[in-house]
Amino acid sequence: MNEERAKRWDNTKLSIRVFLANRTALVGLIIVLIYVADALIMQFDPGLLGITQVNTLVPNFTNPVPLPPSWAHPFGTTFPGVDLYTSILKAIRIDLFYSILVVAVGAVAGAVIGVVSATVGGLLDETVMRITDIFFSIPYLILALAIGFILGRSLMYMSLALALVWWPLYARYTRSQTLSTKEFTYVEAAKASGVSRTRIMFRHILPNALPPVFIQISLDLGSIMVIFSTLAFIGFIANAKVPELGYLTSLGLNYVQTAPWAVIFPGVAITVFALAVNLLGDGLRDVIDPRRRS
Amino acid sequence: MIIAARRLTKEFEIKANSAFGKPLRLRAVDSVDIQVGEGQIVGVVGESGSGKSTLGRTLLGLLSPSAGTVLFDIPDDVLREYDGFRRDGDAKGAASIEMEYSIFKKKGEKLKKIRSGMNMVFQDPYSSLDPRMNVMSIITEPLLAMNYMKPDKAVDRCMELLEEVGLPRDFAYRYPHELSGGQKQRVALARGMATLPKFLVLDEPTSALDVSVQAQILSLLRKIREKYHIGMVIITHNIAVISYMADQVNVMYAGKIVESGPKEDVILNPVHPYTIALISAVPGKMVKPNRIILKGDTPNLINPPQGCVFHPRCPMAFGICGWTADEIATDLKYLVNDKFAGSFNDKAVVSTGAGGSLVINNASAGDEGVLERIINEEKGNMKSLTAIEGLERHGTNIELKIKGYRVPKMYNHDGRKVSCLLYAGDDNKA
Numbered sequence A: 001m002n003e004e005r006a007k008r009w010d011n012t013k014l015s016i017r018v019f020l021a022n023r024t025a026l027v028g029l030i031i032v033l034i035y036v037a038d039a040l041i042m043q044f045d046p047g048l049l050g051i052t053q054v055n056t057l058v059p060n061f062t063n064p065v066p067l068p069p070s071w072a073h074p075f076g077t078t079f080p081g082v083d084l085y086t087s088i089l090k091a092i093r094i095d096l097f098y099s100i101l102v103v104a105v106g107a108v109a110g111a112v113i114g115v116v117s118a119t120v121g122g123l124l125d126e127t128v129m130r131i132t133d134i135f136f137s138i139p140y141l142i143l144a145l146a147i148g149f150i151l152g153r154s155l156m157y158m159s160l161a162l163a164l165v166w167w168p169l170y171a172r173y174t175r176s177q178t179l180s181t182k183e184f185t186y187v188e189a190a191k192a193s194g195v196s197r198t199r200i201m202f203r204h205i206l207p208n209a210l211p212p213v214f215i216q217i218s219l220d221l222g223s224i225m226v227i228f229s230t231l232a233f234i235g236f237i238a239n240a241k242v243p244e245l246g247y248l249t250s251l252g253l254n255y256v257q258t259a260p261w262a263v264i265f266p267g268v269a270i271t272v273f274a275l276a277v278n279l280l281g282d283g284l285r286d287v288i289d290p291r292r293r294s
Numbered sequence B: 001m002i003i004a005a006r007r008l009t010k011e012f013e014i015k016a017n018s019a020f021g022k023p024l025r026l027r028a029v030d031s032v033d034i035q036v037g038e039g040q041i042v043g044v045v046g047e048s049g050s051g052k053s054t055l056g057r058t059l060l061g062l063l064s065p066s067a068g069t070v071l072f073d074i075p076d077d078v079l080r081e082y083d084g085f086r087r088d089g090d091a092k093g094a095a096s097i098e099m100e101y102s103i104f105k106k107k108g109e110k111l112k113k114i115r116s117g118m119n120m121v122f123q124d125p126y127s128s129l130d131p132r133m134n135v136m137s138i139i140t141e142p143l144l145a146m147n148y149m150k151p152d153k154a155v156d157r158c159m160e161l162l163e164e165v166g167l168p169r170d171f172a173y174r175y176p177h178e179l180s181g182g183q184k185q186r187v188a189l190a191r192g193m194a195t196l197p198k199f200l201v202l203d204e205p206t207s208a209l210d211v212s213v214q215a216q217i218l219s220l221l222r223k224i225r226e227k228y229h230i231g232m233v234i235i236t237h238n239i240a241v242i243s244y245m246a247d248q249v250n251v252m253y254a255g256k257i258v259e260s261g262p263k264e265d266v267i268l269n270p271v272h273p274y275t276i277a278l279i280s281a282v283p284g285k286m287v288k289p290n291r292i293i294l295k296g297d298t299p300n301l302i303n304p305p306q307g308c309v310f311h312p313r314c315p316m317a318f319g320i321c322g323w324t325a326d327e328i329a330t331d332l333k334y335l336v337n338d339k340f341a342g343s344f345n346d347k348a349v350v351s352t353g354a355g356g357s358l359v360i361n362n363a364s365a366g367d368e369g370v371l372e373r374i375i376n377e378e379k380g381n382m383k384s385l386t387a388i389e390g391l392e393r394h395g396t397n398i399e400l401k402i403k404g405y406r407v408p409k410m411y412n413h414d415g416r417k418v419s420c421l422l423y424a425g426d427d428n429k430a
């Protein structure tokens, strides 16, 4: 068994090597880790970065017009006198949390529905596919807005609305992955070896079908954050003081010509994250692909 | 017999082209009788698409048959009794034997028991091994799945099996992508023989491998057969593999077995026209007849040719092999409108009608004589013409009478069974 442990360790080392060989993925990982670290600090010890009120934006009505970057305000300020640097640090926590929530709820629901649909087949499968068709036929932003307005205008409902919009995508993807994995000869070989259907599902089909789905999910974290902040940007959230990147961007909108930084900095915070997640996903793909390992 | 299949038939349902059409049925295996004795190697050979893999899968119960049965580990006298019941139409007697021996009548623990007595090695070792499992997990899978032994024992058994198939022990912790094609196939073989089955189906076991590796795998298979007395069905499109490995040979065409017998008879002295063509295509010392190149494609299995399925391609086909008016018309059109156009009225047209009638319209007087001469001349090349029984004039039309056809059965001939009307015996010839 020592041999086996050594072999496992070799495998982990190999995974790390494969990942590190992809330089851009490494950059993506570092950026994502910085965002995560920021969110954790904001959650547990915001004082570390000199921030006190993590859950609200702090306005300064004596000087509401955006100020350019300076020592006191490294990223400048936005309307009404909100310091952008600290606000972005606060907003990352909120955006990350809700994006993960959307992806987790949507992906888990979608993946489970997809696997069941592919496994049971027949009428159930047909029904699920038609339902996803309906979801796909409506533009996702409009659908999310409609669902959100029915549920109510809060961050939590907004993420639920997005999860509702997102699950069909994962259901479809997981279903097609499961179906194509079923066709591999190793599944039939397992059947010939007397392996039960449940065991084939959990030992052969899911372990091969799901990793690409996970990659897709992690890739989507970036785009979800973009869409989440888009909804906030177009005025979805009622509470005017929530530190959220899209909302923060919208505050500077009226000053975009005189104070472009007020739009650029929060916007860049969104884009950089989306980009970093994409790079990271690329590296992960290399790691899970047995063929790229040899 | 370890395995005996009777009238085994497997049809696949194919979605119709139009949404409202009835699903089509493709008959991949058609009424196959085959048996494998203890420790015997039985070859199944045929072109790609002839139903070999489907037969192999159905023999193992991986596919359920549309008709027919597979009997496992049945004593020879019981099998004889069973065949007797079938011949005499004693359904009850046959059913009682099926109850006892048919793999499709077993459930639960009994099925598991049978399962551990058989396994399969697939053509492509690149896709038949799960890329996420190491060699140890792959080889021990059948042992654990069928409760053949405890997990700690299985590890020892895995090491034993690795040695048996000629791989070092430390391969147990490797993953498939770290192995070469030949090594993968050795692992697949170790998995196949893990539970010491009595019956193994090998579906093109060497086709995906380099030529240099093929021979090693084949001699390994022979060694294993010698040592463990495993009955094997080897499926291949390669005559050389069959002639090296098999004791008995079955030649398959369009889902049917067309010739079946001891290797020496079938390979060295083939009698079915398809087998003759197949073997004549092999370079080397086996060539007896001159090389015969088959024209045309393998038949459509959804709508197979009537009579003998091989007749459209058969170099020895004759009048009763199954020619249709359309097939004859195609050849006649070429003769009347092209090759011998000068001998006929310009307006002469070959046409077929409902009910399978075949007519030449707008024929001039005396065309019958010309036609008769041409048919007799061309019969040798255009086998369809042999089905024309006679000519009859009605006004400007010449009607051609077509012979009735027969469907070949399995005939005993010269030590083997053959499905060809040439060997039907005088009483059967029309």
Ligand SMILES: Nc1ncnc2c1ncn2[C@@H]1O[C@H](COP(=O)(O)OP(=O)(O)O)[C@@H](O)[C@H]1O
Pocket: B012, B013, B014, B026, B027, B028, B046, B047, B048, B049, B050, B051, B052, B053, B054, B055, B301
């Ligand atoms: N699962 C399936 N569904 C529909 N048609 C099938 C299926 N498997 C095989 N066939 C068809 O059955 C015929 C025989 O196939 P196969 O048994 O794979 O032949 P071989 O192994 O001799 O090449 C082919 O026409 C093939 O297309």
Ligand code: SF4
Pocket: B272, B273, B274, B308, B309, B310, B311, B312, B314, B315, B316, B317, B318, B321, B408, B419, B420, B421, B422
């Ligand atoms: S019955 Fe024999 S001769 Fe006639 S077509 Fe078939 S194989 Fe050829």
Ligand SMILES: [Mg+2]
Pocket: B049, B052, B053, B054, B203
């Ligand atoms: Mg095949």
